[in-house]
Amino acid sequence: EVQLRSAEAAKSARSRLIRLVMHDLRSPTLAISQAVKVVKETLVTDDEGIRRCLASMASCSDLVMSILTDVLDFERIDSGHLNLVRAPFRLATILDNIMLTFGNLAQEKGVDMVVLPAASGPLTDGTLHIGDFNRLLQCANNAVSNALKFTDPGGRVQVSMTHVASTAGPGHVVFSVTDTGVGLSGEELNKLNEGSAFTQVGQGQMQGNGG
Numbered sequence: 001e002v003q004l005r006s007a008e009a010a011k012s013a014r015s016r017l018i019r020l021v022m023h024d025l026r027s028p029t030l031a032i033s034q035a036v037k038v039v040k041e042t043l044v045t046d047d048e049g050i051r052r053c054l055a056s057m058a059s060c061s062d063l064v065m066s067i068l069t070d071v072l073d074f075e076r077i078d079s080g081h082l083n084l085v086r087a088p089f090r091l092a093t094i095l096d097n098i099m100l101t102f103g104n105l106a107q108e109k110g111v112d113m114v115v116l117p118a119a120s121g122p123l124t125d126g127t128l129h130i131g132d133f134n135r136l137l138q139c140a141n142n143a144v145s146n147a148l149k150f151t152d153p154g155g156r157v158q159v160s161m162t163h164v165a166s167t168a169g170p171g172h173v174v175f176s177v178t179d180t181g182v183g184l185s186g187e188e189l190n191k192l193n194e195g196s197a198f199t200q201v202g203q204g205q206m207q208g209n210g211g
Contacts, residue, residue, distance in 0.1 A: 018072075023072075030065065033065065055103075062100075063145065085135075086130050088129065088130055090127070092161075094161070095115050095161060097140075098144055111148060111156065112155070112156040112157070113159075114156065115160075116159065129173075143177040148179075150182065151179045152181070155181065156179065157178070158177070158178045161176070162174050
């Protein structure tokens with residue numbers, strides 16, 4: 001019983017520390033993001049290099065914010081306090097955000113990144129969908145980030161979204177990220193499916209915490 005109480009106390013202290021650190025990091029990261037946005041909107045220059053640097057700073061700050069949110073989400077899931085926010089949004093906005101966030105990173109790495117325009121229909125006709133936009137964007141960003149991370153210069157990352165109609169309801173959306181990276185074997189995929197949230201395989205395992 002004493003060991004159980006000690007373990008619970010240690011877990012609680014760890015959670016508090018993580019939440020404090022993540023919240024402390026979010027404030028300066030958000031400040032950087034807003035400062036870059038203001039500079040981009042007010043700076044008058046024809047120097048393409050400066051514009052690319054600002055766009056890269058903006059996309060990197062967005063990525064850091066996404067990572068911080070991911071860490072906080074793990075803590076919320078662990079404590080059973082993660083709630084989904086249902087609100088109207090347009091699916092095509094996800095594709096727009098992906099290109100804004102990762103376009104410059106892909107260009108700098110020398111990877112050909114293609115975001116296919118959504119097919120006609122509910123994805124482009126202004127139809128509003130109900131769901132948690134931020135959570136969906138997080139999932140999409142994670143998939144694209146990994147694809148870019150493990151695709152060598154000269155490779156290709158393709159992002160697409162299609163709507164699958166259904167006579168029994170509103171249908172569903174398929175979000176797809178494909179790349180020319182080394183990929184994973186069937187055994188590695190099984191290990192990922194059966195492992196924890198932090199299980200790493202292939203090149204990710206070799207890269208340690210960066211994988």
